[in-house]
Amino acid sequence: MATFTSKDVARLAGVSQSTVSYVMSGKRPISEETRRRVLDAIDRLTYEPNAGARALASQRTKVVGLVVPFGVGVDTTGLLPFIETIAGAARARDHDVLLVTADEGSAGIRRLAGRSLCDAIILMDLQTVDDRLAVAANVRTPVILIGVPADPHGMHCVDLDFAEAARLAVGELAATGHDRLALIGHPADIVLRDLNYVRRFADAARSAAAGHGLPLEIIAPVEWGREAAGDAAARLAAIDARRLGVVVPASNTVQPLLHALNARGLVPGRDLSVIGLLTDAAAAEGEPPVTNVSLEPRDVSRRAMQTLFRLLEDRTAPPLIDLITPQLTRRQTVLPGP
Amino acid sequence: MATFTSKDVARLAGVSQSTVSYVMSGKRPISEETRRRVLDAIDRLTYEPNAGARALASQRTKVVGLVVPFGVGVDTTGLLPFIETIAGAARARDHDVLLVTADEGSAGIRRLAGRSLCDAIILMDLQTVDDRLAVAANVRTPVILIGVPADPHGMHCVDLDFAEAARLAVGELAATGHDRLALIGHPADIVLRDLNYVRRFADAARSAAAGHGLPLEIIAPVEWGREAAGDAAARLAAIDARRLGVVVPASNTVQPLLHALNARGLVPGRDLSVIGLLTDAAAAEGEPPVTNVSLEPRDVSRRAMQTLFRLLEDRTAPPLIDLITPQLTRRQTVLPGP
């Protein structure tokens, strides 16, 4: 399979090389006749423009850099929908996605921007205060954040509205007559890394509980897996409440905790309530199906890409902070109201 | 943040631009003195070579194209370790990873190769007979397959040895005195797509069972989720066996099936045996921990990247078909031998 250049196409079509270029870009009126001839030649040679040459000449790579939280010992569950949606949105506008792992830290961002490997960068998994932000903000390549750090350094942020998620969960438990709430914390490493959404959720949960006049106990940190869930269940069992409402913001903890509670004879939806923060898909597949506030990875990703292309091509001004509203879905783990 | 070129570096270091290039590539002896001056200038300008220009001149992109099974309505569980490991291995040799989703079909491969977007392609999630193979085999860019299709078209294949995995599972059940085996099938869409490993596993399981003189019943297809697992459990319960051994090659089905069996009062490890094909991590976290034959996504990915770089840079001949041997780990879901 030989590889052809626009010159080859030009020769075959009997036009100049620049005409080929203009046919492809549509940046100049072309007669129907030559247009046809060029497209035909392109077709016959299965010509594809060389990405490097194009990037060099046009200063556009048609590549989106995506910094994903690999290798930082972090929750990687639920990451796939983000990647998938971002890749899809990129393709829809003839862009590709270059993956960079977060364990590179700011070096990855410098490389993406410095080498002109991409036209824009999406940065995920932000800490509340993140070293990479200073670098990201000082780079020519536009950077979109998925997450809302304490100081966005002027960059565009897109994320789920975790504060609203907390309010929804607490509000539902308040409305169904619970007299005490417990908030299950994230694993220690997540808390230590101070991921931005942890704090956003917890703070809002606290003040929402206060607003409803409900005592809120924090059970934290809770690691993943059976044993930790067992311990947490024990601590929940020890709480003296008529109707206890438990909020679980760490998706991974939901299922093990439900099991652990069951094992203690505490049936969620009968003896106490559990609301989890997890995708609708995961919640519906739960055992039992769990009442949840949705993480909307697809919506968030789509919006991030929308912001990206508005910045890059449409040149309209997207909102600086763009929060997606989560949805509460009632399933089987919350006691019916009295 | 301005962006500098090698020309800027050259001027600052007081050398010619080609010298800068040679300092970076090390393809020519450079005096210690100028070498120092150049590196210093690079440092002061935080110079990074332009990827497009480099690719254009060197015919090397330092990018690996990865075709992942997004958007084909396919099992995407267990995909992350592949991506993660591949990205890590790429970075270790100063390469990046460009993601292409499988829903593009062969168009994605054509684009990667035609536009010279990458130096090599890794193709995952192969069907036994896969349309993309003809295209992949006819492209200048080397393609490495993760999976073993019926006809690899001369391309290099790396994968888990699914036949050996089946033999291990069946062998273990035979050794522990089971008198009847059941093989739980994959969901219908997987079977319909005829993914290469499905058949490799099933065929080997069948002949291993025959070799041990054990009757093997095929329960298929079994969709994911509660209900399907319940049905499968019912069919298993109906089997007339003294000691029934169940083999579950679809990772996702293991956990729901264990639950469904328990719900019927059939306790795996007490009343019957279950061996799953899933990663050690997933098996250990199972409820209960499940005896498994390991899928080794990390090993497979590492080997694929090793193959890739041997082809690309080391220029040594890797094996055409490279199979990783799975491991059997005894946990709690298999009856002890009599």
Added chain:
DNA sequence: TTGTACGCGTTATCAA
């Protein structure tokens, strides 16, 4: 409506 010619930032060849 189309062609010519230059520049994008590297790598690599040929001289010195």
Added chain:
DNA sequence: TTGATAACGCGTACAA
């Protein structure tokens, strides 16, 4: 040991 200089393949300003 180093410096000019010609590709690499495409986009686009300038001419016609």
